[in-house]
Amino acid sequence: MVLSYLHMQNFALIDNLSLELFPGMNVFTGETGAGKSILIGAINLILGERASSEQIRSGSEQALIEAVFIVDDKYDPLHTIMDEYGLTISEELIISREISRSGRNTCRVNGRIVPLGTLKELGNVLVDLHGQHSHQSLLKPEKHFLLLDEYGGDELLTEKKRLAELFANWERVRQKLKSLGISREERARQLELLRYQSDEINKAELNPGEEETLSQRLLLLNNMEKLLSMANRAYAEIYGGEAAASSSVFDRITAVKEEMSSLLKIDDKLEPFISILEEIASTLAELGHDLYNYLDNLTFFPEEVEEIESRLEVYRRLKKKYGMTVEEVLSFAEKCSEEIAELESSEEAALLLEKEMNNLWQEIEQCASILTEKRKQTAGILTKMVEGVLGELGMENAQFSVKFAEREVASRHGKEEIEFLFSANPGEPLKPLARIISAGEMARVMLALKSILAEQDHIPTLIFDEIDSGIGGKTIQKVAEKMSRLSKNHQVICVTHSPQLAGAADHQFYIFKEITGGRTTTCVSYLQGEKRVREIARMLNGGVTSEITRKHAEELLKMYKIAKEQEAWRQEQE
Structure with a gap:
């Protein structure tokens, strides 16, 4: 290109x-x-x-x-x-x-x-x-990494590739762990909360119909005196009893029926009325019996109200925390159980992923250390080579060095930052290439x-x-x-x-x-040709062309032509 x-x-x-x-x-x-x-x-x-x-x-x-x-x-x-x-x-x-x-x-x-x-x-x-220009890739330290590694050859590049692959695997596992959504600490906190909520609801043993039943029972207990008074009065009025001050409705109906029955021979048209009165008397007798049983069942223990109120408070407290209805509270408990199962499963997966990450990081550290050593060996060779070439280029006292600055945490590139340093004169400190002043x-x-x-x-x-x-x-x-x-x-x-x-x-x-x-x-x-010879001749003699400088120019061009041909032949042989 x-x-x-x-x-x-x-x-x-x-x-x-x-x-x-x-x-x-x-x-x-x-x-x-x-x-x-x-x-x-x-x-x-x-x-x-x-x-x-x-x-x-x-x-x-x-x-x-x-x-x-x-x-x-x-x-x-x-x-x-x-x-x-x-x-x-x-x-x-x-x-x-x-x-x-x-x-x-x-x-x-x-x-x-x-x-x-x-x-x-x-x-x-x-x-x-x-x-004297800023557009130079070798002034950028990030370029030094690449050049040093490539100069190190296949062995160094293989180790670098291995480090990159290890880091990619570590990053892949880290992303998997991240996809679980939360850290180990957060997972533990969530499990603790969910288990507490689930246990609180499950221990209460809620029943969708129990709350209404208890509420009705509490209402009855709170109005027991009224109910007893009403039931006793109704029983006395309808069926009477030994303590009744006057005859009961049942007694009066029975008396009327008996009186009509005694007159039936006189007028058989009383028959339907007697039948109706018999039904009424039978119904009143049954009603009286039921009222008696009702009164018999209107019993309670003093501690029952306290027990019911305590149980209803459990319902009120759980509904306030977990749902508007008992069904919602029970649904919340079911979701808690599902989330607990998921978190416990993810916890196990997270532990495996964390273990894999730790193992990979140990490999990364080992590989990065090996890479550092290979880079330092390569840097030593490169330093000698550069200083040798600089000597050939008229800078015999120049110094070149590769600076290694250790990173706090290894990256996919290794455990160090790399920068080329240079000093032109003895006693002068080595400086980054970007600070070389002379063009x-x-x-x-x-x-x-x-x-x-x-x-x-x-x-x-x-x-x-x-x-x-x-x-x-x-x-x-x-x-x-x-x-x-x-x-x-x-x-x-x-x-x-x-x-x-x-x-x-x-x-x-x-x-x-x-x-x-x-x-x-x-x-x-x-x-080309003669024009090029004349220009090189001018350059040889500070702007003045002579036959001597012209011949020197021809010899110079010929010398480099031969050198290029020899170099090309040498490369072909290699």
Whole structure:
């Protein structure tokens, strides 16, 4: 995957410029002040950096930057971001950005308007820009984790994968435990409450009809005197008794019936009346008998009222707590029993899940400890490698280190946070890469890391600005060799004043200024053949071309051509 095309319109000193870029190593050379930094500024805008109206060409209201990347179907980080934003992707990825003097910015990806943040996210996986710029993935500690682990090889990555799988299993069990709804403590509290409520209702032995029966009995007992008085008076009036002051209704009816019976021979029409009186007398006798039995049953014990009131209080108390009716209270007790059964079952399941979680966490701790040791071993090897390459790049006294900061709790990534540290001079403390001030130092540190981690770092396009700052001789020769090798795995774009870097490149562009119609314009020309020889000759002699510098330029190009052929042959043999 490469940056294949860059178009700039009304940007800084550029009027309308299109560049075709290539795989391998691309260098931009030219006189100081020709506008090489403009190219870097344009790419920065494509990567989502802040824009300024001062970047718009004088006399224009807006500027346009467009970049085309050739897409690799296997580059998952890009596809992940595109899918996240619902963006379509084909063989090309086209990113454009318009900036206007009004302050309005329009960002597009494959023709669709997107937020500036989308360009930043895409830029993070498409381009690494090294120099006096913030867009560098290696400045981010989270990237250090990935690079160190991949540099550690299959053994370390296998352990890392195992840790991730253990953590995923632990998380799965934790979610299962969470799905049970409550913690062990809360489950115990609920069980205690439910058992208390269930026992309270069950011990009461409620009966749906008992409360009404007891209420009626209590009403009767509370009105016993009235009932006795009424029943005794009714019995005396209807049936009489030895203590009756006058004859009873039964006696009077019987007397009338007997008198009529004695006159029946005189008038047989009295027969129906006698029959009726006999029925009345019989009914009164039966009524009297029933009243007698009723009176006989109107008995109670003094403690009975207290017992009934106590029992009814149980009903009132339970209905107040658990339901409006006895049926609702009994239904509540049934639900309690069901919930108790569920909680007891879930408690057993929770205990098993908690045990499984504890066992998994022990495995996680062990695996994380093994991973830490492997990372420290890898960090030691990487440190020596980086310091060795930095020495080759003219930084013999530089120090590099991998800082391990232990986490309080292990994560799916391990038990530590990792960050690369650097110091350029003896006696100076090691600092995070983001605090390197010198652009030349920054570029060389990044080149050292990139050259060592070339196969592990998957960002396709690397841009180096001012990597040759303050170095020369054998050091710049080493820089050129490292960048040439790096271009086998990445597209490399370099802005340089170094003839060695220009000679090592696969493609060279010349940046220059033209004055047309009283206006200065930055232009770019692709150099081949004699034009390239002359430009490298100019660079060799500080701007002056001679036959000697021209021959040196030819020899330099020839030397790098042979070196590349030998490197290609060596790789084929491997």
